[in-house]
Amino acid sequence: MGPFCNYLDKFSATEEEFSLEKLISNLTFDVIGAAVMEVDLHAQHMDRSKQSEVIRLFGDLVRTYSDDKNNLPWWIVPFTTLKRRRLARRIDALIKNTIQQKYAEVKEEAEGNRSRSILALSFQDTGLLTPQLLSETSDQVRSFLFAGHDTNTSMLQWAFYELSRTPRALKAVRNELDEVLGPETDPQAICSILVERGQHLLPRMTYINAVIKETLRLHPPASTARMTAPGSGFTVKTSTGEEYLMDGLIMYPCASIIQRDPNVFGDTADDWMPERWLGEAADNIPPSAWRPFERGPRNCIGLELANLESRVIIAIVARKYDFVKTGLGGSALNANGLPILNNKGQYRVNSDLYNTRRMTSKPVDGTTMKVKLSTKS
Numbered sequence: 001m002g003p004f005c006n007y008l009d010k011f012s013a014t015e016e017e018f019s020l021e022k023l024i025s026n027l028t029f030d031v032i033g034a035a036v037m038e039v040d041l042h043a044q045h046m047d048r049s050k051q052s053e054v055i056r057l058f059g060d061l062v063r064t065y066s067d068d069k070n071n072l073p074w075w076i077v078p079f080t081t082l083k084r085r086r087l088a089r090r091i092d093a094l095i096k097n098t099i100q101q102k103y104a105e106v107k108e109e110a111e112g113n114r115s116r117s118i119l120a121l122s123f124q125d126t127g128l129l130t131p132q133l134l135s136e137t138s139d140q141v142r143s144f145l146f147a148g149h150d151t152n153t154s155m156l157q158w159a160f161y162e163l164s165r166t167p168r169a170l171k172a173v174r175n176e177l178d179e180v181l182g183p184e185t186d187p188q189a190i191c192s193i194l195v196e197r198g199q200h201l202l203p204r205m206t207y208i209n210a211v212i213k214e215t216l217r218l219h220p221p222a223s224t225a226r227m228t229a230p231g232s233g234f235t236v237k238t239s240t241g242e243e244y245l246m247d248g249l250i251m252y253p254c255a256s257i258i259q260r261d262p263n264v265f266g267d268t269a270d271d272w273m274p275e276r277w278l279g280e281a282a283d284n285i286p287p288s289a290w291r292p293f294e295r296g297p298r299n300c301i302g303l304e305l306a307n308l309e310s311r312v313i314i315a316i317v318a319r320k321y322d323f324v325k326t327g328l329g330g331s332a333l334n335a336n337g338l339p340i341l342n343n344k345g346q347y348r349v350n351s352d353l354y355n356t357r358r359m360t361s362k363p364v365d366g367t368t369m370k371v372k373l374s375t376k377s
Contacts, residue, residue, distance in 0.1 A: 001027070001316050003044040005187045008321055012372050017326050019366035024156045024313075028149040029055060031309050036144045037098055038117035054094050058146065061087040065359050095138045095145075103129045118144070118305075140301065147222070147360075148302040152309060154221035154355075154362040159211055159314065161367060162272045164323040165331060165339075165347040169211065169274055173318050176207045185319045185374075194312060202311050208318075210277035212310050216292035218272055220255040221360040224294045227251075255291055264289045271344055324370045329353030329363075 004027045011018050029043035041052045048056055064084050074081040099119065106115065106123045119141065126133070163170045180201050181193055194201065228234040230248035237243045262269045264285060265276070275281065293300035300306070325331065331339035331347040339347040355361040 001187050001191060001313070003027075003030075005316070005320075007044075008317070008371050009373075011370070012321065015370060015372075017368050017370055020157050020160065020323070020369045021153060021362065021366040025149060025153040026055075027313070028152050028156075028309065029058075029145070032144055032148050032305070034117075035305060035309075036118045036141055037102060038115050038120065039098060054091060054145075057087050057091050057094070061091070062150075062359060091142065092138055095141050096134055099134060099137050099141065100129065144302055144305070147300075148306060150360050150362075151221040152306050154219070154360055155212070155215055155306075156310060156313060157363050157367040158219040159215045159310070160317075160323050160369075161325055161329060161353065161363070162215060163211065163318065164325060164369075165329075165349070166272065166345060167341070167347075168345050169272075170318070172207050172274075173211060173314070176205060177315055177319055180204045181315065187316045187320065190316050194315070198312070202308065202315075205311055205315065206278065207274065208311055208314050209307075210274035211314070212307065213277045213290065214272055214274045217259045217290055218270075219355065219361070220259060220292040221362065222292075223253060223255045224298075225250050225252045226298075253291065253294070259290060259292070261289060272346070320374055322372050322374045324372070325349075325353070326368045326370055328365050328368075 004023060007018075007023055023044075026043040029041055033039050033041035033043070039052075041055050043051055043055045045051050048059075061084060064080055064087075102115075102117070102119050103123050103126070106120050109115065119137070122137070123129075163173065181190060184190060184193070227250045228246050228248060232247060234246045235243050236246055236251075259265075260269045268276070276285070288295065293303045293306075328351050329349050330351075332350050334340050342348045353363055353365070353367075356364040
């Protein structure tokens with residue numbers, strides 16, 4: 001968190017506009033690299049030459065999907081397709097090399113000094129790193145890195161944006177952090193507190209958890225799809241009695257529609273209201289109505305890591321900094337230059353911020369912001 005907060009301190013001093021997406025994306029890469037492999041990916045260096053090769057290659061790979069050609073057949077964009085394959089092979093080779101190094105380290109470590117990274121824990125009962133296991137582990141690590149950083153980056157952008165324009169929610173978050181962590185707002189001090197007592201303190205952050213759930217409800221970064229086996233005769237029966245044959249079809253449960261169902265969320269289905277996830281109100285929401293990580297045995301592998309990472313980042317940042325959206329989604333101001341509160345408890349905006357698709361759904365402008373130090377810090 002040090003480099004991330006240093007950038008925010010710098011931008012608060014210069015009052016310059018910046019992309020929150022870029023800062024959070026690099027931060028989440030470093031967090032996942034440390035949690036999954038216990039390696040420093042140096043993602044938060046603004047100088048690309050100082051970033052790890054994995055980060056540079058991931059950036060190059062993502063940029064091949066940045067235009068409107070990503071749904072075209074490979075033979076229409078052959079050079080792009082070949083570039084993606086070349087980059088993917090190199091990333092796979094680097095990840096496999098790291099896996100082999102970590103496997104060797106785990107086998108040499110003393111019982112009491114073993115690493116607690118996800119990779120190390122998965123190797124504790126592994127007798128032999130076979131080629132198949134190496135390949136499967138590489139697939140999972142790349143899923144953590146790519147899908148994990150991308151979806152959490154989108155969610156955190158929306159969370160900080162919604163908090164910045166919803167004063168009652170920001171106040172509730174800060175009050176909860178004061179109660180759980182005490183008055184200290186220095187990021188390094190909070191990190192130390194969470195390292196020592198995080199397993200007991202993080203579950204007490206119920207309002208922050210509600211902020212995360214509500215943000216993912218309104219702004220799900222991704223979804224999933226399932227294909228029924230051809231010849232299986234698979235059917236789906238609707239609540240009104242119709243039955244549909246789905247044999248050999250791809251089924252796409254659209255979270256953006258499911259999670260805004262007025263039959264579940266009422267007249268406020270399109271409103272950002274973390275309070276709906278607290279107390280008795282939450283008991284009235286069916287579990288199946290919230291599915292940003294999907295459900296069942298094929299749900300997101302990084303669900304717990306994403307939730308933990310998000311709570312920690314919000315806990316460290318929310319009391320020290322005030323974010324102000326610029327451009328799309330910026331607040332409308334009155335004659336005195338102050339934001340105008342609407343009847344839903346949020347600041348009115350001049351224009352709506354919306355998602356675009358760049359691999360996953362994320363704010364179209366990279367969430368351009370200005371930041372200043374909070375009076376609480």
